[in-house]
C-alpha cells in the first residue's frame with residue numbers, strides 16, 4: 001500500500017447515525033483507511049455552537065463512536081477521538097482568529113443560515129466556526145480533507161487562513177490542506193422530499209432493528225403520481241428506487257426499473273425487497289455494534305487512547321506555532 005498522506009475529518013456528535021450519515025460520510029471514512037493515515041474527530045466543541053442543552057452530549061458522543069467503530073473505522077489503523085480531549089485546538093483557534101478577517105466570516109452563507117435558524121442564539125462560536133474547523137485540520141498536519149462539493153468553499157477558506165498565518169509569521173509550519181472532493185449522494189429522507197435528517201424525523205437509523213427498519217422503509221414516499229397498484233410508476237422520481245440502486249443487486253435494480261414502468265411490480269413489494277436488502281447489508285454492522293455496546297468502557301478507552309495519540313501530534317504542532325508567533 002502506498003500511503004498518500006494524512007486525512008482529517010470531523011463530525012458533530014449527533015448520536016445514532018442514519019443512512020444519510022453512512023452514505024454521506026462514514027462509508028467514505030472507512031474506505032479512506034486503505035490509503036491514508038486517518039484522524040477522525042467527534043467535534044463536541046463545535047456542537048456547543050448550536051446546542052441548547054448538553055444533557056445528551058455524552059450519550060450522543062458514545063452512540064456515534066459505536067456506529068463509527070461498528071461501520072469499520074479501525075482504531076488500530078486510525079485515530080478516533082473526541083475534539084475536546086485535545087485542548088490545544090482552542091489555543092490554535094485563538095491564534096488563527098487573529099489572522100482571519102471578521103468581515104469574511106460574517107459574510108459566509110453558513111453563518112447567515114445559522115442566524116436564520118437560531119435568531120435567539122447568535123453566539124461568537126458561530127462566527128468563529130470556520131476558524132475552529134481550520135484549527136482542527138492543521139493541528140494534526142493533515143494534508144487531505146474529504147469534502148462534498150458543497151463544503152469545498154469552507155476548505156478553501158481554511159486554506160486562506162493557513163496562508164495568512166504562514167505569511168504573517170514568515171513560516172511554513174502550517175500545512176495547506178488539499179481537498180479530496182468526494183461524490184456524496186444526496187440521501188433523501190423517507191418523505192422523499194428533504195435531505196435525511198434526525199431533526200426532521202425522516203431518517204432510518206443504522207442501529208435500528210430489522211423490524212424497525214422494515215417499518216420505516218414501508219413508510220417511504222414513492223413516485224407521487226402513482227396512486228393505484230395498476231398505475232405505471234416512474235423509478236426516476238422515486239426515492240425507493242434510488243436506494244435500490246445503492247443497496248440492491250444489479251438484476252433486481254433492472255427488474256424494478258422495467259416492471260415499475262408497466263405496473264408489473266407494486267410499491268409494497270418493491271419496498272419489501274429494499275428492506276430485505278438493506279437489512280442484509282446492515283447485518284454485520286449490527287452484529288459488531290451489539291458487541292461494542294456490551295462494552296461501553298472499551299469504547300471510551302478507544303476514544304481516550306485516540307485522544308492521547310492526537311494530542312501528541314497537537315503538542316508538536318503547537319510548539320512550532322508558538323515559536324513561529326514569537327511567544328517568549
Ligand code: SF4
Nearest residue numbers: 233238241260267270
Ligand atoms: S415500484 Fe418501486 S420504484 Fe416504482 S414507484 Fe413503487 S417504490 Fe418506486
